[in-house]
Amino acid sequence: MFRDFDISTHVVRLLFFGLVMGFLAVTLYGLQALIVPIGLSFLLTFALSPVVNFLEGLAIPRILAVSIVLLVFIGAVVGLFSFIIPPALTEAKSLFTKLAGMGDALSAQIADWKGKFLNWIPEGVAVPDLDVPSLLKLVFAPMSESASNLLGNMGNFITYLLVSPILLFLFLLQGDEMFRSVVGLVPNRYFELALLIVHRTRAQIASYLRGILIQISILAVILIPGFSIAGLSYGAVLGGLAALVNIIPYMGPIIGVTPAIIVAVTVDGGNTAVFVLIAFGIAQAVDNMFTQPVVLARSVSVHPVIAILALITFQQWLGVIGMIIAIPAAGVLVMMISTLYKSLKAFKVI
Secondary structure (H helix, E strand, O other), X not given: OHHHHHHHHHHHHHHHHHHHHHHHHHHHHHOHHHHHHHHHHHHHHHHHHHHHHHHHHOOOXXXXXXXHHHHHHHHHHHHHHHHHHHHHHHHHHHHHHOHHHHHHHHHHHHHHHHHHHHHHOOXXXXXXXXXXXXXXXXXXXHHHHHHHHHHHOHHHHHHHHHHHHXXXXXXXXXXXXXXXXXXXXXXXXXXXXXXXXXXXXHHHHHHHHHHHHHHHHHHHHHHHHHHHHOOXXXXXXXXXXXXXXXXXXXXXXXHHHHHXXXXXXXXXXXXXXXXXXXXXXXXXXXXXXHHHHHHHOOOOOXXXXXXXXXXXXXXXXXXHHHHHHHHHHHHHHHHHHHHHHHXXXXXXXX
């Protein structure tokens, strides 16, 4: 009798959680357009919550603390789009207008180098011809495609700008209550396990976001002035681009420096390319010797094989965005699986 009651209890629980998950799935399917602002607001909540909690610790009401943080954040975003983004877009537009002629210029430069070095190459050794226009198309096509997609989705972008601050305000105002409500759905036997996973996930994501922000800021401070001092045309845009795409693991630095080298060779000359490489080398030295081991290593630790598999998988799913979030997502999944395994083994469930 008791055994039947126990089985029926588990069946009721499974049905309940099945209904909840089904409701969430239907809701998410109906709100596909809001997935991006919800995800963005959720991530920003991790980054801004410590500031809100600090202000609340100073005896400031939480709603006022959230309002202050949100106003400062929105002011920073408005300032960014008012004073920094427009000049950068103007410079980027000028850069893209010159891309059409860069293929011939780079081909001529490579032909000149090839002629100078042919005397050093033994006779009979074949020297391949590079199809430079095709290479340039391969390098810059993703950028042009991203720009076209951005213009084509301008309506969605405006929706994100309107919805995200509202969601961010609600998420920050709820604070820990939102996570407690989710954890409260877990059976008592696994309550501590769920609480531990949520706590570690929040801490890891928040630490990673702060680390990435610090990394981009340090690289931008080095690369933008460095490229400009080197005499690189469009140095601000190319330096900012190199700093931004550096967050893509393994391939980011190569993707970031390639446009700068191409512009240096075709527009400014070979000497500029040397100084660009020196500035980029200094930035990478700082990143590899300080930022990654000191700032980022504490937030996400993923085995290289898992990292590469995550990069390939997420790139197939989400493109460039997937490459950016692959490592933190893999880190969170590894942490959750490890915590679940140890805890379930301690509970003698497995």
